[in-house]
Amino acid sequence: MPRVLVSDKLSPTAVQIFKDRGVEVDYLPDLGKDKEKLLEVIGQYDGLAIRSATKVTEKLIAAATNLKVVGRAGIGVDNVDIPAASRRGIIVMNTPFGNSITTAEHAVAMMFAVARQIPEANASTHAGKWEKNRFMGVEITGKTLGVIGCGNIGSIVAQRGVGLKMHVVAFDPFLSDDRAIELGIEKVELEELFARADFITLHTPLTDKTRNIINKDAITKMKKGVRIINCARGGLIVEADLIEGLKSGKVAGAGIDVFEVEPATESPLFNMENVVCTPHLGASTDEAQENVALQVAEQMSDYLVKGAVTNAINMPSISAEEAPRLKPFVKLAEVLGAFVGQVTEEPIKEVEVLFDGATAGMNTRALISATLAGLIRPQVADVNMVSAPIMVKERGIVLSEVKRDKSGVFDGYIKLTVKTDKRVRSIAGTVFSDHKPRFIQIKGINMDAEVGRHMLYMANKDVPGIIGVIGSICAKHGINIANFSLGRDNAGGNAIAMLYLDEAFPEEVRAELEGHEFIGSAKPLQFDVEEV
CATH class of the missing domain: 3.40.50.720 (NAD(P)-binding Rossmann-like Domain)
Known part of the structure; x- marks a missing residue:
């Protein structure tokens, strides 16, 4: 458990x-x-x-x-x-x-609070004053709302802004034209947003690209009297630059729910009448x-x-519905990668994963992650679907993906091709009705090889008696062959053999096999699969 x-x-x-x-x-x-x-x-x-x-x-x-x-x-x-x-x-x-609506509502509430100076007016009234002329606000209707980051929360704020009869402009590198039309907003570049917006609200994660996105230079490009709302992340705004803008009057007000350092128990912002501050309440509703x-x-x-993966930051999602169907193909992808990883000695330069037929419609991001995990595990034991793509990228390996319609006798298969400075290796496989992976092509040679925990991969010449030679050597050393699969490019040409063994192949027997005049190489392999 x-x-x-x-x-x-x-x-x-x-x-x-x-x-x-x-x-x-x-x-x-x-x-x-x-x-x-x-x-x-x-x-x-x-x-x-x-x-x-x-x-x-x-x-x-x-x-x-x-x-x-x-x-x-x-x-x-x-x-x-x-x-x-x-x-x-x-x-x-x-x-x-889970908290998208709550955070969006808080941003809209902060916008109203800043526009009408509600917190200061409330405190003044509770103090027994009646300073009606002191708190002159501005209307929301008809103003331009600039939304920086139009994802889950930003899009909700944008919709609320449209509902309030505001003109909404948004900057988000990932916002499509169709999505902008659907929301009823205008997609603009960041500098144009700064120049046009009466209210600016931030809804972007904190990354190297977004850190300090509101700074002195950005404020210089904004309208005089702009009001800024941040219910996203501290660090998006340079607080010292915001304070300077507020003091100069360039910024008429700000609503700040998040701070560079939290908990924020003291800040120059706290003493400013035109600033509304809350203690990171964006998601604070029951x-x-x-x-x-x-x-x-x-x-x-x-x-x-x-095995279902939902809303993962560092791995492709796998829904609970697709997990059972995808699982055998994830295993197939792993063993294809593991095969190439075990037979390749030199550094890998390029990797191509081809999805044919039914596999092209599957969660290929997850399948590629599984392929890469199998590929580099022989060199880096502690690796899985999460860490493999990062390790491949760190090693400068070029990765490509190809999808195509059904092109052969199989409903769908995966083909892995790996390039080094010296050679190109390829292997293809599929999953049969027993949900177990099969090798169906190696080096362009068709075959049908059941995948087992212990295997022996051989390259040999297509000559009479070669099966007997291999069987005799294995028998002499007490090695039992569970399954023997063969393939060749043409009669009398190059051939390959995949032996599924009951136990690991002894290294000392390998030299005896490779010493035969018609056997080019023999490579013991191991795969993490269930035994039949």
Whole structure:
């Protein structure tokens, strides 16, 4: 039974979901704040469910020897070292939809609060003053709203802005023209957004490209009297530059829910009348907290029990519905990669994965990840579908994918081609009705080879008696052959043989086989598959 640690506060309903789905769970909501204690116990767990208090550092990941998945109840994963997790093959999931509406609503509320100076007017009125002339606001209707980042939350804010009769312009490199039309907004470049917007709201993750996206230079390009809202991430705005803009009057007001350093117990922004500050309340509604907790429990359980991957930051998603159908092809992809990885000695330069027929309509990103894991595992033992693509990229290997309609007798198959400085290797395989992988072509030679745990791959000449030679040598050394598959390019030409053995092939027998005049090479192989 997989075991999960919940180290931050989550809904009791989420804890029950783990239990109901066959996952052992330890609910220790204050453990995330105790770094040393967490470091001490993390090695016992397959999964770690967190919110923002737990910091999943490289040091913690190194100690998490059994960890397979980290689930963040919420959108932001700033508190998780994703590169370190990926290198260790740990899936990192978040819940990008559970608090989208709540955060979007908070951004709209902040916009109204800034436009009408509601917090200051409230404090003044509670103090017994009646300063009606002091709090002169501006209307929202007819103003231009600039949305930076038009993903899950940003698109909801954009829709609300349209509903408020605002003209909405958006900057997002991934926003398509069709999606912009669907939302009823205008897609623009960032500098144009700065120049036109009366209100600017941020809804982008914090990355190297977005860090300090609102700085002194950006504020210079904005309209005088612009109002800025940030309910996304601290670090998107250079706070010192914002303060300067507020003091000069270039920025008329700001609504800030997130800060460069949190918890923010003191800040020059707190003393400014034209600034509304809240303590990172974007996702703080009962509905949102419940939603993200339930989602993360469901996602982690589905992965640990069924192999389904949902909302992963560092791996292609595999739905619960497609997981059973995809699983045998994932194994096929792994063994194709493992074959090439075991027979290739020199550095790999290029990798091409071809999907033919039915496989072209599958989750090819997941299948490619599995192929790469099998390919580099002979050289890097501690690798899986999460870490393999990163390792391949780090090694400068060129990766390409090809999809095509059914072109042969098989409904679908996968073909892997690998190039080095010296040669090109290729192997193709498919899955039969028994859900077990088969090799159907090696080096362009057709064959039908059942894949077993222990195998021997041979290149030989197509001459009479060669099968007897191989069988005799194996028999002399007590090696039992479970299955023997052959193929050739033409009569009397080059041939290959795949032997499925009951036990690992002894290395000392290899020299005897390769010493035969008609046997070019013999390579013992091992595959991580179930025995028949």
